[in-house]
Amino acid sequence: MAAQAAATTFNGNLKKALAGLRRINLEGLRWRVFDAKGQVLGRLASQISTVVQGKDKPTYAPNRDDGDMCIVINAKDVCVTGRKLTDKVYYWHTGYIGHLKERTLKDQMAKDPTEVIRKAVLRMLPRNKLRDDRDRKLRIFADSEHPFGDRPLEPYVMPPRNVREMRPRARRALIRAQKKAEEQEQGGSQRKGRKREAKTEIAA
């Protein structure tokens, strides 16, 4: 009860967090916690989807849903590479003709950062009748607190990732950009010493 009293600091989403817990039978499942801080969006979502499907257990059966409960925290700190923050667009059609709506990743993160991960994971699950039940097993929280503190939680350790080496062209572009930034800083500090100081004062 003390845990619940402490957990009601975010009672806005407490209802949503506990929604439908009664529908999930078979509480022999584990509760795994994924920390999304600093993780790349798609790679994290693919690991979550394997766990939610139950494909990491040797007792996997495709006709019944045996995945673990997944709790994702720090959803607002998830990263994307490239220009996806501004260029990745979520489209949906409302059903009325001509009403194709869109929203960029940046706006979606501002509006509801949990939806980003939820969409990513949902679109990686197989489209069958178990998809909704698996969605119910996913609980995503934007910050690092969740009301499930009294359950036996297990943190999920992400498998080590072998980052691909940059292609020579991209690498040269990166070096060029770095050199340019260094030269700008040095050149600026040499020539406009005072003006620079004034600028940083205003900025700070």
Added chain:
Amino acid sequence: MNKKEILKLAKGFRGRAKNCIRIARERVEKALQYSYRDRRNKKRDMRSLWIQRINAGTRQHGVNYGNFMHGLMKENIQLNRKVLSEISMHEPYSFKTLVDISRSAFPGNKNVVLPTRKVNVSSINV
């Protein structure tokens, strides 16, 4: 006669296909075709399910399916996938020894096992 046999085979079908002979005849023919095809597909599906289970079991120990099989082939262990999947489900300790044999026969895969997780025998008796 033939009608009776067809309606007997059409038990459990949806709508008029279980009652009216004209519709039932078509559906039953299709059902028999599907069952012919699926008797062959079942063998493929079961093998794929065994492979998925073995994959899950070996990844718990840090080895993936391909390397595991390669190691077993090198050691000339001729257990088939059906038996291996049963072992991975019901005999976790024996499976671990198999994984170790495979790992020693093949350049060692680094162990990605979580430190706090043990293979709970209770969670395997599902």
